[in-house]
Amino acid sequence: MNVTEMLQFIDRLVENQTGKHLDDLQKNIVQGLWEGKTYQQMAEDIPGRYSENYIGDESRKLFKVLSDALGDEVKKANFCWTLERAVNSPLVGLVNGDLTWCPHPDRQTTSTEAPKPTPTGPNHDLSLAPKIRTFCDRTTELSTLSHWLCNQNIPLISVVGIAGIGKTTLVKRWIDLNLEEFDTIIWKSIPFSPSLNTIIEDILTTVNPDTLLTHPLLTQLFQLLRDRRCLLVLDDFQHIFIPGQLAGHYKPEAQDYHTLLTKITEIDHQSTLLVISQEKNQQMMALDAELYPIKCLELGGFDSTELLKGVGLGESDSALQILKNYEGHPIYLKQISSLIQTLFSGNIAELFAEDHLILTQTMQTRMKTCFNRLSPPEQQIALHLSQSALPISREQLRADLSLSSTDLINGLDSLKRRFLLTSIETERIAFNLSPIFREYVRSLS
Template sequence: MLQFVDRLVEKQTGEHLNNLQKEIIQGLWQGKTYQEISESGANGYNENYIGDTSRQLFKVLSEQLDEDIKKSNFCWTIERIINSPQSLVGVVNQNITWCPYHDRAVTNDKITSPELAKSATKYHDLSLAPKIRKFCDRTTELSILSNWLCNQNMPLISVVGRAGIGKTSLVKRWIDLNLEQFDTVIWKSIRFSPTLNTIIEDILTTVNPDTILTHPLLTQLFHFLRDRRCLLVLDDFQDIFIPGQLAGHYQPEAQDYHTLLTKITEIDHQSTLLIISQEKNQQMIALDAELYPIKCLELRGFETTEILKNVGLGDSDSALQILKSYEGHPIYLKEISSLIQTLFSSNIAEFLTEEDLILTQNMQTQMKTYFNRLSPAEQQIAIHFSQSNLPISREQLKADLSLSSTDLINGLDSLKRRYVLTAIESEGIAFRLSPVFRAYIRSFT
């Protein structure tokens, strides 16, 4: 069996099974859960990582065998194929019966029940999701999402962070590895869908063209989410927030999204709404995680040298200095790496002799967008921060700026929820502005 699976994996990936993959396959064959595989050894990996690795194997096997392989049918499907007359495995001279711990399914059984037919129907609409060509290591974050989505069945999850930090790629990568976990997976972008009603109409009529739309559409959507296990992804969620005001406040015409986020945590259903945003939603903060089934994954820049190697900077002390200056942001690092190669003959030390932090045209455009979205109080605070490289305390800001305590505190909180301000705790709490954002503000003040 291991030989057979190894041949399939090697044909698809060019690599043989590693020790962890072999342990996982043997554990599944013995009817073990991911937790039991983890506890029995598995090189110290936790059950979430083992689940992710398993799903990668299932995807490879599904493509090679042209069958939908998953944890529940892995053993008997491999056994059936090995025993088939067309099998070229050649490892035994008689049929194998190595999978005794559960009933075998018959693949040509006809589904006669309408309810079963409905539950067996899969629908995936990922036309607006990106194609992942190169993925930086986010093993921890993938495991967190697996735990929330597969183990805890969280109805509302947000993935938030700076533009270009890798939020959309992370979610798409998780979906690519776990597509079989949901009956329906739908990816929508707020940028291309003007209203929530437009999104709901498209979902309901595309999944089932015979659907008769009834109002309110939100109620019909909740019935849909209750009837099947669905993952609904809403990307570019920050586009429904008001620019020029504090972070995470809905535009007047987008108040129905507020209702969606509240109700999806209160009603009984089996689905998940996952939102991707550059700003932390004020409503997600108001919904106390102690009382509501919600989770928020804040995606930060990379801190390890692996990202430096991926963008061609190496792992020297000079490269580490660039990693810190550009906050481990994968796109910033890639652009700076390209500049160093083409204009500095790949000499990182020479690049670091520049007096100011170098911003590419793309960085300047992105920072301009950030600055224009700030409220007047936030802009005033950000400009003051840009005048110093050192962290500044709230008390010092209060003394330096002509802002009320309310405006100052709300402004600091909003800048943190936009991920351009970081709190530093030592003897007290001080705040530090993003180096890239600081360099941009200095360029025009």
């Protein structure tokens, strides 16, 4: 179905319901909704200098008319899906150009078949999501998520980056700003509930407490994802990966997550699964983005002076060097700023008088966790790289280390997928550890 056919269908629905055809503004709103535009984008594109709030109000009036006509709730989040489903329904037909629609056909219910209650209205469970108290500027990343979630309706998204960089905060901030985009938003944290079956049971009963759980649960879940526009968030996804092996490989007891991620991209539905992880998922990397509708947002540190001013470091050259040394990490920069104030009386130069990069206890704890999750080849590579002041080429690493070419390549790739390795392209590609991780690993020797 194209936008012209959708406009014709909606025009007939509105005429049947109100006796009037769509006006020009309503037609523009329908086209904007079909193209996945926000109310602000519509206000900018539609001739007539309408405000964002006015476009939103007029859209909601149209949703009310369509909901009454179809006997099914229509809103911005499910607009395209609900109308397409109505068009393809056996209950709608065109007779001599007239629209016939029977939203509530007479049905007989046998004694052995009870009608299934259909959940209506928003139904969110964000009890395990963090409360956002401060939020650093991530305007570009928020816009990217909006484009993927609202315009492209991507079914599988990952937000990845090192611990503490702000992945969870970013996703929760987006949700706080866009609650109306989904019928159901449910946030689950893997450390609290690693079993996928338990998570699915919680999701189903959250949406409808009267749900009769039957196996396979995945079948019930995908029925829900078809019926309602859901956003399911799985935080700390790295906890289902095996420590001590290459990044992103599932634990034996977590193989059902592999099935979930595959099916979420293959089965037709109107929902999104968003995973937050400190490691890139090997499975998602193996899926061809040309064939599978998936997206990955890599979250890095900040490179603006606004963060430096926010933590009290100012904009001096020394402060900019601190920003680089600590990779623009908001938590680490705040800790270093506090350290400078309490130990060095606010004198940044005293920090640089130390002969090595200062790691706070929090940094050491997190780097220890990272190192302990590495496979033996990764640990060997990391220990060797930490001893060099300069980046080392792959050829030199192969000559220096007793690793096979396969182990070396896979080890370097895995370190990159954990965001612990940087590469520099000159005449040859050379590798180095991220500054904080490098300092920690060097201390182990």
